[in-house]
Amino acid sequence: MTTSKPIAIILAAGKGSRMGSDRPKVLFEAAGKPLVRWVIDALDEAGVVDKIVVVGYQAEMVQEKLSGLPNLVFAMQQVQRGTGDAVRSAAAALVGRTGPVVIVTGDSPMLRCESVRAILEHLEHTQAACVIGTTFSKNPAGLGRIVRNTDGSFQKIIEERDADAEEKRLTEVNMSTYAFRVEDLLFAIDKLTNANAAGEYYLTDCPLLLLEAGKHVEALACLDESEALSVNTLEQLANVDAALTAVRRKI
Numbered sequence: 001m002t003t004s005k006p007i008a009i010i011l012a013a014g015k016g017s018r019m020g021s022d023r024p025k026v027l028f029e030a031a032g033k034p035l036v037r038w039v040i041d042a043l044d045e046a047g048v049v050d051k052i053v054v055v056g057y058q059a060e061m062v063q064e065k066l067s068g069l070p071n072l073v074f075a076m077q078q079v080q081r082g083t084g085d086a087v088r089s090a091a092a093a094l095v096g097r098t099g100p101v102v103i104v105t106g107d108s109p110m111l112r113c114e115s116v117r118a119i120l121e122h123l124e125h126t127q128a129a130c131v132i133g134t135t136f137s138k139n140p141a142g143l144g145r146i147v148r149n150t151d152g153s154f155q156k157i158i159e160e161r162d163a164d165a166e167e168k169r170l171t172e173v174n175m176s177t178y179a180f181r182v183e184d185l186l187f188a189i190d191k192l193t194n195a196n197a198a199g200e201y202y203l204t205d206c207p208l209l210l211l212e213a214g215k216h217v218e219a220l221a222c223l224d225e226s227e228a229l230s231v232n233t234l235e236q237l238a239n240v241d242a243a244l245t246a247v248r249r250k251i
Helices: 035-045 059-066 083-089 113-126 182-191 203-212 234-250
Strands: 007-012 050-055 072-076 100-105 130-136 145-148 154-158 172-181 217-220
Touching: 007 035, 007 083, 035 050, 035 059, 035 100, 035 113, 050 059, 050 083, 059 072, 083 182, 083 203, 100 113, 100 182, 113 130, 113 172, 113 217, 130 182, 130 203, 154 203, 154 217, 172 182, 172 203, 182 203, 203 217
Parallel strands: 007 050, 007 100, 050 072, 130 217
Antiparallel strands: 100 172, 130 172, 145 154, 145 172
């Protein structure tokens, strides 16, 4: 792996308990490919060749499915303690790297290569510590909202369960797609705490930690709303399968 080029961390450790199966969620198929392969292919098209896949639940199954792919290593999240902890599990594989780090989820098969390129280009152009990829959603229920200052600059990500009535009316949402400078990511991950009701380490706390440290953080509305299609149930999987099949027909 080339140390100065971008590298991606793909979060693929979750169980997907609402899918009604012992199969890891990222290995469910849509339009003929496992969900995580759609993500990997989008990263490849964006020029992000090196990848770290964070595995946990049924790790052996995920590793076996992906083990033949080039420029890919695995990191183990022993206990699922949140997205921040998952990224922390990959920290050792970042040692010695100088290029930017893209973080995506392994169950986001609608991710477009254009979105990945956009956040990487914005990171370089603005010299920010972190760029958060966002979109505007007609139905933001259940998604973390992007709160901005009066001048339009990024203030914080607020999860819906913690949002007040005014914040719930916001329509710009976090898409769990990020670009970080490697040194700033490692700094923020090291500062994370699990002082919350769930006792978990949240990746979404990292941008605020960077702001508090005097770093520059950007939120870029560059993702398409279709990329917000999530896969948490079999019904949602069917919706994504139909959407990806339609995209393939257009191609």
